[in-house]
Amino acid sequence: MIRVLLADDQALVRGALASLLRMESDIEVVAEVGSGLEVLPAAQRTAPDIALVDVQMPGRDGLAVTAELRHALPDCRVLICTTFSRPGYLSRAMSAGAAGFVVKDSRPEQLINAIRRVHAGLRFVDPALAAESLASGASPLTDREADVLRAAAEGGTVADMALALGLSAGTVRNHLSSAIGKTQARTRAEAVRVAETSGWL
Template identity: 50%
Template sequence: MIRVLLAEDMHMIRAALTALLRLEPDIEVVAEVTRGDEIVPEALRVRPDVAVVDIDLPVMDGITAAATLRERLPSCRILVLTAMGQPGQVRRALAAGIEAFLVKDAPGDRLADAIRRTAAGLRVLDAELVSSAMEYGESPLTPRESTVLKEAARGSSAEEIAARLHLSPGTVRNYLTGAITKTGARNKIDAIRIAEDAGWL
């Protein structure tokens, strides 16, 4: 029996995935979580063979949680669920050592097969998804530009970012301008979107 932890914040999707997996004689959903920060504690409690993790989770994103889970519970294999439009996130996951991906709009019967393959230690990669992910290069942003852009993505003003990072508001604006230029964006909002899509934040 393959023991599965399911991490998905959308109630209807999670319920549908659980119902689908209950039809499989060799797969048992032993835990369900809705937030990224719940994955590791719950996995350490129930010891699943496979964690099926959505990338877009509240509090902590699925990739960060999956990378932490790999360190804390190496015996647990990880299958990441992703949308086709997130090549940058797939690139981040590959860099974090995650080797199993399933596109969210894949046919339902592929989920059970992907879980079995993941549990067996096999790679589960969508060739088109990985190819798309590889089109993005390394981030052109400096660590400080990335930090400032992340803070801006949370809705913080230049003054708030400056106070939090112990910088002057002018320096924060310079970092934002650098990020806009390097991403080829029209403005700060566009730079955030481009960087997030590319997996640079």
């Protein structure tokens, strides 16, 4: 049996996935959670083979959860299952240690196939997303530029951002200017929007 933990903050989606997976004779759903903070405790309690994890969840996002699971429970393989088919998310998920990436509008048999492949020690990436990711390339932002854009997304002044990040206001302005240029945006709000849409944040 393939033991699966489901992590998705939308109860209807989580329930539908659980029902779908329970129809398979070789898959057992051992836990269902709705927040990123619940994933590791549930995984430690139930020892799943696969964690099927959404990207955007309250408490802790799916990419942080992936890295946490890979560190704490290396035998548990992570398969990202999300609405957001963004190349940046794919790159970040794989860097965090995910073994696969599927989007929620995939056919049910594709999800089942992905779970079986990942359980067998292989990788699985949604083919359309893989092609888009290759075409768009990696994020142009440095880690610090991404940090500054995340802080910008929360609002506040440059001084507020500098205090939150432990940087000088001048350094924050430099990183903002660079990020705006790299995203071909006109304002920091537009740069945040472009980076979020691309999955770079």
